[in-house]
Amino acid sequence: xxxxxxxxxxxxxxxxxxxxxxxxxxxxxxxxxxxxxxxxxxxxxxxxxxxxxxxxxxxxxxxxxxxxxxxxxxxxxxxxxxxxxxxxxxxxxxxxxxxxxxxxxxxxxxxxxxxxxxxxxxxxxx
Numbered sequence: 001x002x003x004x005x006x007x008x009x010x011x012x013x014x015x016x017x018x019x020x021x022x023x024x025x026x027x028x029x030x031x032x033x034x035x036x037x038x039x040x041x042x043x044x045x046x047x048x049x050x051x052x053x054x055x056x057x058x059x060x061x062x063x064x065x066x067x068x069x070x071x072x073x074x075x076x077x078x079x080x081x082x083x084x085x086x087x088x089x090x091x092x093x094x095x096x097x098x099x100x101x102x103x104x105x106x107x108x109x110x111x112x113x114x115x116x117x118x119x120x121x122x123x124x125x126x
Contacts, residue, residue: 070119
């Protein structure tokens with residue numbers, strides 16, 4: 001730049017400043033896109049359809065009785081735990097209790113769902 005006159009040096013210096021500022025703005029825009037993407041992924045990570053399906057099957061299995069057939073309460077509940085672990089990669093724990101509430105027989109079901117990212121707990125009474 002020693003052979004350039006003062007005006008040319010000024011033009012080259014402004015070119016460097018503009019290119020660095022454009023590079024900086026591009027990095028900032030790229031990071032804001034990544035933040036928006038991770039926020040959207042966090043919303044989609046909540047597996048509400050998986051929870052609904054497992055919850056419905058658990059509530060239906062609470063009405064079964066332990067009898068001598070293969071379709072008894074213990075076998076069905078063990079299969080619910082195993083299928084949720086294999087298909088969804090989630091740990092499902094639940095317990096069912098029969099009780100009397102104000103003289104009315106009711107069933108109490110406690111459900112715990114954990115898939116490694118989020119945890120869901122529910123107590124259901126009928």
